[in-house]
Each structure stands twice: as C-alpha cells, then as structure tokens.
Amino acid sequence: MATATETPTAPDTHSQEATWDGAGKPFRVGYGKLMMWYFLVSDAFTFAGFLIAYGALRFSMPTWPVPDFVFQTLPFGLHEYFPDGSAPLIFVTIMSFVLIVSSVTMVRAVQEGERENKSGVVKWMLLTIIGGAGFLGCQAWEWSNLIGHEHMSLTTNPFGTHTSDGVYTVDEAGIPYAPGAERETFETGESYIIHQHDGEFLQRTFQTTDLPGVEQKQEFGPKAFGALFFFITGFHGFHVFSGLVILLIIALNSASGQYVARKNGYEMVEKVGLYWHFVDLVWVFVFLVFYLI
Numbered sequence: 001m002a003t004a005t006e007t008p009t010a011p012d013t014h015s016q017e018a019t020w021d022g023a024g025k026p027f028r029v030g031y032g033k034l035m036m037w038y039f040l041v042s043d044a045f046t047f048a049g050f051l052i053a054y055g056a057l058r059f060s061m062p063t064w065p066v067p068d069f070v071f072q073t074l075p076f077g078l079h080e081y082f083p084d085g086s087a088p089l090i091f092v093t094i095m096s097f098v099l100i101v102s103s104v105t106m107v108r109a110v111q112e113g114e115r116e117n118k119s120g121v122v123k124w125m126l127l128t129i130i131g132g133a134g135f136l137g138c139q140a141w142e143w144s145n146l147i148g149h150e151h152m153s154l155t156t157n158p159f160g161t162h163t164s165d166g167v168y169t170v171d172e173a174g175i176p177y178a179p180g181a182e183r184e185t186f187e188t189g190e191s192y193i194i195h196q197h198d199g200e201f202l203q204r205t206f207q208t209t210d211l212p213g214v215e216q217k218q219e220f221g222p223k224a225f226g227a228l229f230f231f232i233t234g235f236h237g238f239h240v241f242s243g244l245v246i247l248l249i250i251a252l253n254s255a256s257g258q259y260v261a262r263k264n265g266y267e268m269v270e271k272v273g274l275y276w277h278f279v280d281l282v283w284v285f286v287f288l289v290f291y292l293i
Helices: 014-019 031-060 075-081 090-114 118-149 223-255 267-292
Strands: 166-168 195-197 200-202 206-208
Touching: 031 223, 031 267, 090 118, 090 267, 118 223, 118 267, 223 267
Parallel strands: none
Antiparallel strands: 166 206, 195 200
16 A cells, blocks of 8 residues: 655745845834834943943942932922922922823824824824823922022032031031030931021031041032033933924824824834833833933
C-alpha cells in the first residue's frame, strides 16, 4: 500500500522582506510614530542625566532645604487658613493632578481618533490643552512666588538646614532667650529651615555641643538648589509649552477635517499623545526628587 508523502512548504518570506523595503513599516509601526519613539528615548536620557546630577549634588552636601518648608504657600494667602499657617506640598499636588488629568483626556482623544470621530478628537484635545495651560499657569505662579516673595535665584537660596547637635540662642522672632529660659534644641539629622520672608531673614544663631561657647550662623542654604530647581523644572516646562503648541496645531488641523481623508485613525493625534504622556511621566520623577526627597 503506497503512502502519500507531504511536500514541505517553504516559508513565505516575501511579506517579511517587503516589510523592510522603502514603502514598508518596520515593526508594523508608521515612520512618524517610530521617529517619535526614538526622540522620546533620547529625551529620556537627557532628563535622566539632569536628575542624576541633581541626586549626586543633593546627597554630597551635608545640608539641603526641606521641601515641606520651601513649598508651603498657596495663592491669595490661602495657606494662612491652615492650622499652622502653612500648606506643605498642597499646591504642587494640585499642579500634578491637573497634568495627570490632561493625560487622561489625551487618551480619550486618541480613542476618538481610532473611531474616526472628528468632533470627539477636537473636544478632548481642547480639554488637554486647557489642562496643560493650567499646569503652566501654576508653575508660573510658583516661580514668581519663589523669586519675588522668597527671593530665591540661581545663585541665592534662602532656604537652608543644619544637622549639628546644639541649642538655639534666639527664639523664632530672633530675640535672645532670657537667662534660665527653656531653649529649643535640635539633634543630628533633624533639619531646620532658615527662611526669608518679605525680604528679611529669619536667622537663628545656634551653639554647637562640639564647640561650646562658639556661636555659628548660617544665612543661606546650598546655592545649587536654586539653580537646579529652576533649570530642571524650567526644562520640563519648556516641554509642556512645546507640547501645547503642537496640540493646538493638531487640534486645528483635526477641526478643519485635514485628517478625515487619510483614514488612518488620526495617527497624528496618537503621535502627539505619545509626547504628552512622556511629559507627564517625566514630571512624576521631577516631583519625586524635588518635592518628596
């Protein structure tokens, strides 16, 4: 009884080879989207370098400002209504929430683009633009408050800490303690803020236990803090501003119906969405190193 033999079929490599020709899409991703990923990876290395430099300087110095004291104010003096007259990290939390919500609206714009829903794309992109503009507005107020009210600059940092064991010789108002009065003390590792308010320094003189009878003063904190803060947050803010300009252009193009004929699921919206999500993700790391550590 004869048995039939099956002839092996050669694998079809034509489609795979065609993927890499001039008109193909490597990894089944459009050229523009692939180039956006390349840009985002390179930009991620740039931000990583800045944040690593910040960490190296931060942990190489014996003193560093405490975020709870540096970022404790709210617009219109609303922080004064809190029990202790301060609202640590409340404002920057609101900023972060606004930016994260804008990332959610960007997701909805991409989803509507996949459905070829022009009105939905325009609506959600406009909401994303509003959220990004709100974040930039909050950052502008924070900068103006630190520069104009707290007098922080690239070379001057009014916020400082010390970590030596000792006893303060003056009270919070700068008045020397009366003889025999109970004095405030601090221990190694406990941070104390030296804060400039309305142009005047609240400066404390302290006496260390290592050098009895020797009074030491510290008027300013590490200079690097102001330069690093303004440069890194400003670099991120520039990315947000650039993203807003691109979002506005793509939203106007979408509203004019430019992408309707392409029938590609509004790929331009998806590409700018990748950039916007990257900007939001970077802010998470900026928030971590500047406001939480």
